[in-house]
Amino acid sequence: MRFLLAGQPNSGKSTIFNAIAGYRAATANFPGSSVSYTLSRALIHGREVDVVDLPGMYSLSSVSPEAGEAVRYVAEEDWDLIINVVDASRLERSLELTLQLLQLERPMVVALNMMDEAERHGMKIDVEALAKSLGVPVVPTVGRRGQGLKGLFRTALQAAHGGSAAGTGCFDKEVQTAVAQVQDLLEDAGFECRLPTKLVATKVLELDPYFTEKVRQSAPQVENDIDSIVERLQETHGWSADQVVSGCRHAMAHTIWDEIGELGRPKVGWRERVDRLLLHPWTGGPLMVLILSAVFYTVFGVGQLLEAPLVGWFDGIQAVLEGRFPPETLVGALLSGIFLGVAGGLTIVLPYLLPFLIALSVLEDSGYLPRMAYILDNLMHRIGLHGKSVLPLILGYGCTVPAIMATRILESKRDRRITAALASFIPCSARTIVVYGLVAAYLGPLWALGIYLLNLLVIMVIGRVLSRFLKGRSPGLILEIPNLALPTANTMFAKTWLSLKEFLVIAWPVLVVSSIVLGFLEYFGAGAFLNAALTPLTVWTLGLPAAVGMTLIFGVLRKELTLVMLVQAMGTNRLDQVLTTEQLVVFTLFVVFYVPCAATIAAMARELGWKDTAWISGLTVVVALALSVAARFVFAVV
Amino acid sequence: MTTLDTVDVLRKSRVVFIEGGQGVGAHLNTLGIHVGDQLEVVERAPFRGPVLVQINGTRLALGRGVARRVRVEEINDRPAAREIRVSQA
Numbered sequence: 001m002r003f004l005l006a007g008q009p010n011s012g013k014s015t016i017f018n019a020i021a022g023y024r025a026a027t028a029n030f031p032g033s034s035v036s037y038t039l040s041r042a043l044i045h046g047r048e049v050d051v052v053d054l055p056g057m058y059s060l061s062s063v064s065p066e067a068g069e070a071v072r073y074v075a076e077e078d079w080d081l082i083i084n085v086v087d088a089s090r091l092e093r094s095l096e097l098t099l100q101l102l103q104l105e106r107p108m109v110v111a112l113n114m115m116d117e118a119e120r121h122g123m124k125i126d127v128e129a130l131a132k133s134l135g136v137p138v139v140p141t142v143g144r145r146g147q148g149l150k151g152l153f154r155t156a157l158q159a160a161h162g163g164s165a166a167g168t169g170c171f172d173k174e175v176q177t178a179v180a181q182v183q184d185l186l187e188d189a190g191f192e193c194r195l196p197t198k199l200v201a202t203k204v205l206e207l208d209p210y211f212t213e214k215v216r217q218s219a220p221q222v223e224n225d226i227d228s229i230v231e232r233l234q235e236t237h238g239w240s241a242d243q244v245v246s247g248c249r250h251a252m253a254h255t256i257w258d259e260i261g262e263l264g265r266p267k268v269g270w271r272e273r274v275d276r277l278l279l280h281p282w283t284g285g286p287l288m289v290l291i292l293s294a295v296f297y298t299v300f301g302v303g304q305l306l307e308a309p310l311v312g313w314f315d316g317i318q319a320v321l322e323g324r325f326p327p328e329t330l331v332g333a334l335l336s337g338i339f340l341g342v343a344g345g346l347t348i349v350l351p352y353l354l355p356f357l358i359a360l361s362v363l364e365d366s367g368y369l370p371r372m373a374y375i376l377d378n379l380m381h382r383i384g385l386h387g388k389s390v391l392p393l394i395l396g397y398g399c400t401v402p403a404i405m406a407t408r409i410l411e412s413k414r415d416r417r418i419t420a421a422l423a424s425f426i427p428c429s430a431r432t433i434v435v436y437g438l439v440a441a442y443l444g445p446l447w448a449l450g451i452y453l454l455n456l457l458v459i460m461v462i463g464r465v466l467s468r469f470l471k472g473r474s475p476g477l478i479l480e481i482p483n484l485a486l487p488t489a490n491t492m493f494a495k496t497w498l499s500l501k502e503f504l505v506i507a508w509p510v511l512v513v514s515s516i517v518l519g520f521l522e523y524f525g526a527g528a529f530l531n532a533a534l535t536p537l538t539v540w541t542l543g544l545p546a547a548v549g550m551t552l553i554f555g556v557l558r559k560e561l562t563l564v565m566l567v568q569a570m571g572t573n574r575l576d577q578v579l580t581t582e583q584l585v586v587f588t589l590f591v592v593f594y595v596p597c598a599a600t601i602a603a604m605a606r607e608l609g610w611k612d613t614a615w616i617s618g619l620t621v622v623v624a625l626a627l628s629v630a631a632r633f634v635f636a637v638v
Numbered sequence: 639m640t641t642l643d644t645v646d647v648l649r650k651s652r653v654v655f656i657e658g659g660q661g662v663g664a665h666l667n668t669l670g671i672h673v674g675d676q677l678e679v680v681e682r683a684p685f686r687g688p689v690l691v692q693i694n695g696t697r698l699a700l701g702r703g704v705a706r707r708v709r710v711e712e713i714n715d716r717p718a719a720r721e722i723r724v725s726q727a
Contacts, residue, residue, distance in 0.1 A: 058668035058669060059667075059668040061664070061668065063661070063664060063665070064665075089695060090670075090694070090695060090696050092670075092694050092695075093669070093670035093694060093696060096668070096670075121695055123695075206664075239663075239673070240663060242663070242664050242667070243656070243663050243664070243667060243672075243673070246664065246667040246668070246672070247667070247672050247673065247674075250667070250670075250672045250675075263695075266695075279681050279690060280681065281681065281682065281683055281684045281687075282684075284683070370699070373699065374683065374687075374688055374690065374699040375683065375687075377683065377687055377688040377699070377701055378683060378685055378686065378687035378688070381701070386701050387688060387699065387701065411661065411665065473661075475661055475662055475665070475704070476662075476700075476701035476702075476703040476704040477688050477699055477700060477701030477704065478662075478665050478666065478669060478698065478699075478700055478701070478704055479698065479699045480669060480696060480697070480698055480699075481690065481697040481698065481699055
């Protein structure tokens with residue numbers, strides 16, 4: 001049996017999903033945090049059920065890519081019941097999607113989620129009347145606290161065996177006639193689809209690309225007739241057909257809301273007051289700078305606190321180990337490879353990664369990111385994008401792969417290409433570790449901050465250049481600003497653990513294995529050969545020791561590797577003793593900018609195709625080289 | 639008649655017409671902005687930045703370019719909230 005969680009963006013689908021499936025789907029407080037679906041098997045009241053967490057969709061429409069994914073799933077996959085997750089505090093608008101889902105004429109349950117938010121807004125909702133009016137069960141829930149979820153899934157199990165929803169509600173007369181006409185045309189033409197013809201007819205009137213294409217494929221002969229029906233509808237109303245249909249649905253939702261809901265006085269609490277300051281024209285910008293600086297310094301402070309004792313401890317072990325098994329022997333090379341891989345992960349990577357992931361999850365869950373999109377919209381326009389691109393870019397500080405996936409929330413292909421290209425320049429947590437572990441740790445936090453600011457400057461310049469060359473439509477910022485929320489400790493830990501597990505399970509083993517490989521390569525003298533082959537890049541161009549050549553090759557696998565490998569290549573944890581300030585800076589700059597890691601390249605190829613991936617990767621190398629050489633020049637002059 | 643990018647902050651207004659191609663109109667529709675809806679601009683970012691619109695208990699950030707396409711008429715049946723505040727002070 002398979003249940004779908006479907007609903008508008010930021011209605012809490014992933015939160016409900018995680019509550020029953022364990023923390024698997026990353027949640028965040030902004031619309032579009034899930035851009036692809038997640039499936040999990042869960043045991044519900046003793047029955048095994050597949051639960052699918054679909055990306056959010058404002059409407060059953062394939063206009064935007066992430067909603068298109070949801071529509072495709074609903075239309076083409078096998079499933080037994082839809083759980084329509086609805087943000088109760090935005091009930092009227094949410095009902096517009098609910099009305100469309102009802103048209104699927106399949107078993108359905110409505111989860112009236114975020115009831116606590118609705119109460120804060122001073123809303124009263126007659127749940128029974130709503131259920132009666134929709135003709136499907138409605139269960140009030142508070143997903144964040146797990147309230148009502150048991151009842152929700154019990155009801156869902158019962159409903160899955162019960163009858164299907166009837167597509168209730170009626171459009172105004174002209175729309176209804178138009179829908180009926182298209183429906184007749186489709187049926188006469190022998191149009192076959194797993195979905196009810198009435199729903200397809202409505203969607204065709206709305207000029208939905210997915211359904212129009214379906215019709216074009218299986219019943220091309222009716223296309224002209226449908227076009228004339230669409231035109232007639234537009235003529236009688238004076239607006240485009242999709243606005244007419246959507247306006248009708250809006251009116252229906254409004255009628256239902258009028259019958260079952262009541263709007264009281266919203267509470268004004270600290271969240272509203274803080275929000276005013278965060279979005280105020282005068283205080284918004286300065287507060288953003290303050291918040292981001294606080295994040296930067298907290299991560300650095302906590303990282304230092306954790307790193308110092310760990311490094312000292314492992315230095316001790318290393319001395320003992322090298323005394324017993326000298327690295328010149330084969331066993332010694334193997335053991336020191338393993339040790340440096342394990343130690344590198346633990347002493348250099350984890351201390352900065354952990355506080356960084358926690359800070360990022362706080363930013364995501366509080367709902368601050370869409371506010372940043374609002375504040376930065378203006379600036380983003382200067383580089384040819386708009387505020388919404390801020391969301392993928394900020395996610396890029398965590399990991400470039402989800403950042404590139406998140407570009408799906410952008411409406412235009414042009415914006416997606418530019419934003420994905422820029423996201424690959426944002427220092428992800430792996431590169432952040434190199435910045436913190438090398439530059440901040442040895443040269444001081446201001447140097448690291450300088451690298452971040454330089455990075456932003458370079459990104460803005462590249463954005464400006466790219467937006468000159470890549471032509472296309474950019475629709476401008478249209479983004480819902482969710483309520484501010486206090487991140488709960490549970491979600492924060494679960495989320496940090498989800499990302500940390502990624503590091504522990506995938507990155508750390510790669511680190512250890514690469515470290516061993518490096519150890520062997522050096523033992524057999526192959527390392528020296530490869531390093532020698534790379535000297536035109538490393539020594540002549542970048543002015544670094546020849547030994548870093550291997551680290552840059554391994555860095556393409558994962559960027560953390562460069563730092564750990566550097567420790568091994570130099571044979572010491574105290575890198576400032578073997579590298580000059582200039583070399584530390586140049587190495588870091590090059591690592592931050594050159595070719596994104598293998599996982600990013602794969603993700604980019606999936607989202608944009610190989611051609612874009614190739615030129616973006618090439619661009620990163622050119623930029624990395626140019627900046628490194630420029631940095632050498634500056635150091636030489638100063 | 640004016641557009642969302644120039645209407646007074648905190649003055650209630652009603653959507654009269656949404657200009658532009660199918661994309662913007664449909665997108666605004668799905669987010670809950672339709673012709674005939676009441677809304678108010680609650681904040682306007684400086685330097686021709688975006689506007690923050692409150693509609694049916696939801697807040698939307700709209701870029702200036704988008705806001706310019708939404709034609710609205712001010713509802714004059716009661717003074718804007720800001721004027722009430724001024725008169726109380």
